[in-house]
Amino acid sequence: MSFNFSKENLQKIEVLKSRYPSPQALSLPCLWMVQYQEGYISLDAIDEISRVIGTPSMEIYRVATFYTMFHLEPQKKLNVQVCKTLSCKLCGSDEILEHLEGKDVNIVHVECLGSCGTAPVMQIDDVNYENLTPDKVDEVLKELK
Ligand code: FES
Known part of the structure; x- marks a missing residue:
């Protein structure tokens, strides 16, 4: 093509x-x-x-x-980049990752997304979602689907 x-x-x-x-x-x-x-x-x-x-x-x-933000294949699922760097790790990114694992999304572990003060952070289509909790993740995914 x-x-x-x-x-x-x-x-x-x-x-x-x-x-x-x-x-x-x-x-x-x-x-x-x-x-x-x-x-x-x-x-x-x-x-x-x-x-x-x-x-x-x-x-x-x-x-x-x-760079992890570039997709080299068509994306069939939502691509969710989750920061695994220190601030996010200390503020609960492991819990966010665990919560996302049960969802129908591509999970990409990335380094700092430049928003450490609002950790934990995930990024979908260039938009950062901050101060995440499992409930907030569900709200975001519901909005985007
Ligand atoms: S450490 Fe996660 S946004 Fe910087």
């Missing part, structure tokens, strides 16, 4: 080219554009990013596979 950026995204990339110090630096915003456009990042999309910004596909692939 081939991939093409939308006209709007191609225009955004042209604007960004003048703002970024190197083509490689454009990999991240381009990966986000693909994910927002298609819901996931296919190998064809990586090749298209490569062609558009002039960076080898392998470099873009390495970036896409390094």
Whole structure:
């Protein structure tokens, strides 16, 4: 299956080219554009990013596979990223993880989500859900399904 950026995204990339110090630096915003456009990042999309910004596909692939927030396959279930770093751990992330294990979601253990003061934290589709309790997790999942 081939991939093409939308006209709007191609225009955004042209604007960004003048703002970024190197083509490689454009990999991240381009990966986000693909994910927002298609819901996931296919190998064809990586090749298209490569062609558009002039960076080898392998470099873009390495970036896409390094970060846990990028999906390389279509997501059949809700992707729930749960912080397992110290503040969240001390504030109950283990209980949140245990609670999520019985749910029909993909659980991804991630490092700090940058919201330590409101631990424990999970992230779904770029939105942080903070000060979690099992009840709050249920409320969030109910809203999103
Ligand atoms: S430690 Fe969990 S958000 Fe920072």
